[in-house]
Amino acid sequence: xxxxxxxxxxxxxxxxxxxxxxxxxxxxxxxxxxxxxxxxxxxxxxxxxxxxxxxxxxxxxxxxxxxxxxxxxxxxxxxxxxxxxxxxxxxxxxxxxxxxxxxxxxxxxxxxxxxxxxxxxxxxxxxxxxxxxxxxxxxxxxxxxxxxxxxxxxxxxxxxxxxxxxxxxxxxxxxxxxxxxxxxxxxxxxxxxxxxxxxxxxxxxxxxxxxxxxxxxxxxxxxxxxxxxxxxxxxxxxxxxxxxxxxxxxxxxxxxxxxxxxxxxxxxxxxxxxxxxxxxxxxxxxxxxxxxxxxxxxxxxxxxxxxxxxxxxxxxxxxxxxxxxxxxxxxxxxxxxxxxxxxxxxxxxxxxxxxxxxxxxxxxxxxxxxxxxxxxxxxxxxxxxxxxxxxxxxxxxxxxxxxxxxxxxxxxxxxxxxxxxxxxxxxxxxxxxxxxxxxxxxxxxxxxxxxxxxxxxxxxxxxxxxxxxxxxxxxxxxxxxxxxxxxxxxxxxxxxxxxxxxxxxxxxxxxxxxxxxxxxxxxxxxxxxxxxxxxxxxxxxxxxxxxxxxxxxxxxxxxxxxxxxxxxxxxxxxxxxxxxxxxxxxxxxxxxxxxxxxxxxxxxxxxxxxxxxxxxxxxxxxxxxxxxxxxxxxxxxxxxxxxxxxxxxxxxxxxxxxxxxxxxxxxxxxx
Amino acid sequence: xxxxxxxxxxxxxxxxxxxxxxxxxxxxxxxxxxxxxxxxxxxxxxxxxxxxxxxxxxxxxxxxxxxxxxxxxxxxxxxxxxxxxxxxxxxxxxxxxxxxxxxxxxxxxxxxxxxxxxxxxxxxxxxxxxxxxxxxxxxxxxxxxxxxxxxxxxxxxxxxxxxxxxxxxxxxxxxxx
Amino acid sequence: xxxxxxxxxxxxxxxxxxxxxxxxxxxxxxxxxxxxxxxxxxxxxxxxxxxxxxxxxxxxxxxxxxxxxxxxxxxxxxxxxxxxxxxxxxxxxxxxxxxxxxxxxxxxxxxxxxxxxxxxxxxxxxxxxxxxxxxxxxxxxxxxxxxx
Numbered sequence: 004x005x006x007x008x009x010x011x012x013x014x015x016x017x018x019x020x021x022x023x024x025x026x027x028x029x030x031x032x033x034x035x036x037x038x039x040x041x042x043x044x045x046x047x048x049x050x051x052x053x054x055x056x057x058x059x060x061x062x063x064x065x066x067x068x069x070x071x072x073x074x075x076x077x078x079x080x081x082x083x084x085x086x087x088x089x090x091x092x093x094x095x096x097x098x099x100x101x102x103x104x105x106x107x108x109x110x111x112x113x114x115x116x117x118x119x120x121x122x123x124x125x126x127x128x129x130x131x132x133x134x135x136x137x138x139x140x141x142x143x144x145x146x147x148x149x150x151x152x153x154x155x156x157x158x159x160x161x162x163x164x165x166x167x168x169x170x171x172x173x174x175x176x177x178x179x180x181x182x183x184x185x186x187x188x189x190x191x192x193x194x195x196x197x198x199x200x201x202x203x204x205x206x207x208x209x210x211x212x213x214x215x216x217x218x219x220x221x222x223x224x225x226x227x228x229x230x231x232x233x234x235x236x237x238x239x240x241x242x243x244x245x246x247x248x249x250x251x252x253x254x255x256x257x258x259x260x261x262x263x264x265x266x267x268x269x270x271x272x273x274x275x276x277x278x279x280x281x282x283x284x285x286x287x288x289x290x291x292x293x294x295x296x297x298x299x300x301x302x303x304x305x306x307x308x309x310x311x312x313x314x315x316x317x318x319x320x321x322x323x324x325x326x327x328x329x330x331x332x333x334x335x336x337x338x339x340x341x342x343x344x345x346x347x348x349x350x351x352x353x354x355x356x357x358x359x360x361x362x363x364x365x366x367x368x369x370x371x372x373x374x375x376x377x378x379x380x381x382x383x384x385x386x387x388x389x390x391x392x393x394x395x396x397x398x399x400x401x402x403x404x405x406x407x408x409x410x411x412x413x414x415x416x417x418x419x420x421x422x423x424x425x426x427x428x429x430x431x432x433x434x435x436x437x438x439x440x441x442x443x444x445x446x447x448x449x450x451x452x453x454x455x456x457x458x459x460x461x462x463x464x465x466x467x468x469x470x471x472x473x474x475x476x477x478x479x480x481x482x483x484x485x486x487x488x489x490x491x492x493x494x495x496x497x498x499x500x501x502x503x504x505x506x507x508x509x510x511x512x513x514x515x516x517x518x519x520x521x522x523x524x525x526x527x528x529x530x531x532x533x534x535x536x537x538x539x540x541x542x543x544x545x546x547x548x549x550x551x552x553x554x555x556x557x558x559x560x561x562x563x564x565x566x567x568x569x570x571x572x573x574x575x576x577x578x579x580x581x582x583x584x585x586x587x588x589x590x591x592x593x594x595x596x597x598x599x600x601x602x603x604x605x606x607x608x609x610x611x612x613x614x615x616x617x618x619x620x621x622x623x624x625x626x627x628x629x630x631x632x633x634x635x636x637x638x639x640x641x642x643x644x645x646x647x648x649x650x651x652x653x654x655x656x657x658x659x660x661x662x663x664x665x666x667x668x669x670x671x672x673x674x
Numbered sequence: 675x676x677x678x679x680x681x682x683x684x685x686x687x688x689x690x691x692x693x694x695x696x697x698x699x700x701x702x703x704x705x706x707x708x709x710x711x712x713x714x715x716x717x718x719x720x721x722x723x724x725x726x727x728x729x730x731x732x733x734x735x736x737x738x739x740x741x742x743x744x745x746x747x748x749x750x751x752x753x754x755x756x757x758x759x760x761x762x763x764x765x766x767x768x769x770x771x772x773x774x775x776x777x778x779x780x781x782x783x784x785x786x787x788x789x790x791x792x793x794x795x796x797x798x799x800x801x802x803x804x805x806x807x808x809x810x811x812x813x814x815x816x817x818x819x820x821x822x823x824x825x826x827x828x829x830x831x832x833x834x835x836x837x838x839x840x841x842x843x844x845x846x847x848x849x850x851x
Numbered sequence: 852x853x854x855x856x857x858x859x860x861x862x863x864x865x866x867x868x869x870x871x872x873x874x875x876x877x878x879x880x881x882x883x884x885x886x887x888x889x890x891x892x893x894x895x896x897x898x899x900x901x902x903x904x905x906x907x908x909x910x911x912x913x914x915x916x917x918x919x920x921x922x923x924x925x926x927x928x929x930x931x932x933x934x935x936x937x938x939x940x941x942x943x944x945x946x947x948x949x950x951x952x953x954x955x956x957x958x959x960x961x962x963x964x965x966x967x968x969x970x971x972x973x974x975x976x977x978x979x980x981x982x983x984x985x986x987x988x989x990x991x992x993x994x995x996x997x998x999x
Contacts, residue, residue: 217994249911251910251911253911256911258906259906283993283994284991284993285991289678293681296681297681300685307692311695311696312700313692313695313696313698313700314695314700315700315701315905315906316905316906317904317905317906317907319905324696324697327696328696331689331692331693331696334689334692335689338685339682339685339686339689342681342682342685343682345678345681345682346678346679346681346682347678349678350678355984355985355988355989356985356988356989356990356991357985357986357987357988357989357990357991358982358985358988359982359985359986360979360982360983364985365978365982368978368981368982369975369978372971372974372975372977372978373971373974375970375974376967376970376971376974379966379967379970380966380967380970383962383963383966383967383970384963386688386691386692386695387954387960387962387963388700389691389692389695389698389700390691391959392695392698392700393691393694393695393698396959397948397959398702398703398704398947398948398949399948399949399951399954399959399960400900400948400949400950400951400952400954401952401954401963402898402900402906402908402952402953403897403908403952404897404898404952404953405952405953405954405963408953409964409966409967410967412967413967413971416971429993430992430993527878527879527880527881528880529880587913605878607878607879607880608878610880616878616879616880617878618878703902703946703947703949704947705947706943706944706945706946706947706948707945772915798915798919801916801919802919802920802923802945803945804945805945805946805947807902807903807916807946808902808903808916
């Protein structure tokens, strides 16, 4: 391109280079972050330790600048940048030009890098409970992780690479990706995945320092809760998007990339509980550290699976073995070194305090055991084909039928442990009194599990009873725990309320999954114009299909009137769209959404002049799956709110708090 | 100390598998038909209005190449088959799969016809019995009617040299025994 | 770099077209002789893999092969009166075990099927041993200042 006076042209000339340079600067700040504070810890030199904060700011700023430059290139339709040309188009609406930034490998990696810098910044400035040297070490570890990612970007995945021949128009973005839900899904996920890096770095720092104080566990728990909440939302968004966009009511497919997001989520859940025990009782330090390393390790493994091409997946980015090698090396260094450090130093930070078989401690540990077993199960199923192939034994597929069969039974001990854990006392409890405390939730759950299928549902199914029992059990024990806690003040109650809400959210999700898996009805039918089809209390009347021409697609728009018990409740417009840029048509389902059920109509093929094939679905309580996830995330956010207020009022030692309470008032022991 | 090395040990095993995985192709699916009798093919021939049955070719090894005019990678491999037919004496049978007769004939006219005969399967019904899931695919069948090898995807010069020709030689040897 | 760009476009196009096969509901209005057949059909197309797709079962895919195979499954069930296992055997004979999303229980899949229970049992044993070891640990009461 020839330079000219045109500033716009100059901008497109320079901006990608500015972005590239900003990346390099960000890398240099990462190098500083990774080395100087550590040196400061060694020499006990405070100013060097403090440099971590400055380096974190620098890293965040320049990575952000790089990201901004990429977005700018997208907005300016700068097709000289090959990444822009491959993922954007002048006709793309602005909001989707922005989201296209993270729509493929390089850009999404840049987003990873910036989110990592953001979390590092948060860890630098929101870590008052931590001693200076621990913070410095932790931030240095985060810096090392950042070096890995930034090098990955610069060496194998530069988003700012230019093309020698500049196309007039970019590759059109897949219409499937032009969707708000799908646009927010990756940032949410990354906020979650990358957030695990903080507890990872914290764990490594603790190992290096040889000490793990309870108050620090409390701090780490806050950060992990926020990351966990975002990960929960990210996963739920993906599921919800697949449901309404892909055309036939599926919401989870056990695809390797989906599993890759579930693995860190399961371990992060275990980690939060383990951190809770370490914060409260000062035990399980070694286990907590291991979980923290594992959580981030699984995030990295997820990145590997998505980008290396090792597993076949509908979600995988363009696979490139060289990228796979890089991530693998990164995994080996980050996780391998940490696990080796763990093997040497874990014993040093570990403390033992007495507790018996029937106690909150053991039940929380039981919860952890089941969660880890679930994670191992999903991991095994996901990489089993790879294992057999590597050993030259066979070429296998492991898919949804397998996972559904093995995971569902594991949720039963998990649910049981949750309920028992809520009710149990710390240190020592009696089985008899524990069961006595639980008789009410037991009765309520049994009643709900038996009566609802009997009275309200079309049939009584074994798994429906089990699922409803589990959900009711979790919800009722969580409520009981909340009530028994009798929090003294608003901040206290926010934390308890948040934790309780999160568990109730889980119960809501289980209800949704149970109901929709067992009682969904799906029919593929042939409908003549004017014909009706009935499912349950609903009647679907097919009124015909109109051909329309809209902006960048042609559509066959069907009209289906929906009646409930004879009353017209909605008119659905399922469509088959042929986007001008694509060769294959896309289905837009017509959905009548409701809290207790979704009605789902998808248009098939035109069979004759007056008849079309159609898919009609009745999906009970499917929205509960994602509503539950929202409650889980909300609960997690509420649970940290109180703590932030608390840490700002008190010193890390928390002895001063005793004095701030009115005299004579005893702190009740919360269960 | 020993107990705490377990996570590292498990991790090392995992990494080993992932590393090996990078060298593998997850989409490379072996055919279960290798070593088994070739399923019968009863199809019309493209050029002549004659039928064909796999029995017709018992007694000599032959290569079945499944192609279509709408398949772009078939073009690349077709050149190699042209060469193979010239340089090596082997019975090449083409199977025009899910294609229109006119397009197929045009294609052969344009790119040459190395096949001894060309079968026509416009519906692709023969595909399922042979485990065909893409185009092109190439089978090597020996003189006893047993499938000896399946190439999924276009054959390359390398594959012809390293696998196809040596296999045909081996079958020749077995025939002479 | 030219090759990389071409590579890029090819992959993106492939990915885009696979994404699109995801969203196209392939709806066939098959008739069945009885509900059992229909149930078998639905289970089979859920458990059988579409070999040309990027990890989809026959039910979700709009690829030509998937359509053909669904038709074949229907034919086997209704015309040939095959059982669900018959259809599975039929498909495996032609496409190999790879076509099954639910791996058969055989010697090389024992670890896969036993794994989940094994993990749980190993975990429980480790847990019990650990808890027993805590009996001798020092006593320390709860810190009343700490919230749960």
